Amino acid sequence: MKLVSALFSLSLLLSVSAVFAVDYATEVHPILKNHCGKCHMSGESKGGIALDQNKIANEIGDGSIVPGNVKKSDLHWTMTLSPDDDLAMPPKGRRVPQAEIDLIAKWIEEGAKIESTGGGGGEMSGGDAMGGDSMGGDSMGGGMAAAPAAATAKPYKGTFKNNSGKQVPATLVRVDGDRAILVLPDGKEYRYPIGMFHPDSKKIVEQWQAGSL
Numbered sequence: 001m002k003l004v005s006a007l008f009s010l011s012l013l014l015s016v017s018a019v020f021a022v023d024y025a026t027e028v029h030p031i032l033k034n035h036c037g038k039c040h041m042s043g044e045s046k047g048g049i050a051l052d053q054n055k056i057a058n059e060i061g062d063g064s065i066v067p068g069n070v071k072k073s074d075l076h077w078t079m080t081l082s083p084d085d086d087l088a089m090p091p092k093g094r095r096v097p098q099a100e101i102d103l104i105a106k107w108i109e110e111g112a113k114i115e116s117t118g119g120g121g122g123e124m125s126g127g128d129a130m131g132g133d134s135m136g137g138d139s140m141g142g143g144m145a146a147a148p149a150a151a152t153a154k155p156y157k158g159t160f161k162n163n164s165g166k167q168v169p170a171t172l173v174r175v176d177g178d179r180a181i182l183v184l185p186d187g188k189e190y191r192y193p194i195g196m197f198h199p200d201s202k203k204i205v206e207q208w209q210a211g212s213l
Helices: 002-019 024-040 074-080 098-109 199-210
Strands: 156-161 167-176 179-183 189-193
Touching: 024 098, 074 098, 156 199, 167 189, 167 199
Parallel strands: none
Antiparallel strands: 156 167, 167 179, 179 189
16 A cells, blocks of 8 residues: 555656646746846847747757756856856846746756646647747736735635646645646645636636635
8 A cells, every 4th residue: 555655646746747847938938038138039149148949959958058957057057146246147137036046947957848848738839839928928828817816715725737638636825926826735836827727727716816716
């Protein structure tokens, strides 16, 4: 029984990891475009670094982005430097929020994959397949406009499915912008793009926000 239980737990962990893996096109690329695009996209490649969607593959595998190794990845390291450091990126303007830096770190640790999986499901290619690459609702695959959660809303425990059909048990605790905050059975919290949910799960989020669950 212990072996069966261990295998079940491992299976659940692998399933959860696949469903909630960081998606490059909808989560990472918008961050890079917003904070690095001026100097490293659309024909610009300062320092020899180009981060356009069709060029970033050239930066993966060397010092810029080392799959599975955040500490050796300059892309992440330069974002964490003090603003007065000559190597800090971006060199001017608003710093990259810590939550976004953490998301990039997670993406690198997961292998820095640039093909879009729709949140761990069927294969897709490029940001446009997920509904564009701009910041905001469309970048999350046409995510619905997020209404504030009802003040009396209680955590909703159920099964949530992504737009490729993979599902995982979780508890919906709140909605933050276009992200549903889910707590998994192991206690880990995930900020999942509402636009990447299956319509059935989107409806659950909508009903929960409206206080009708």
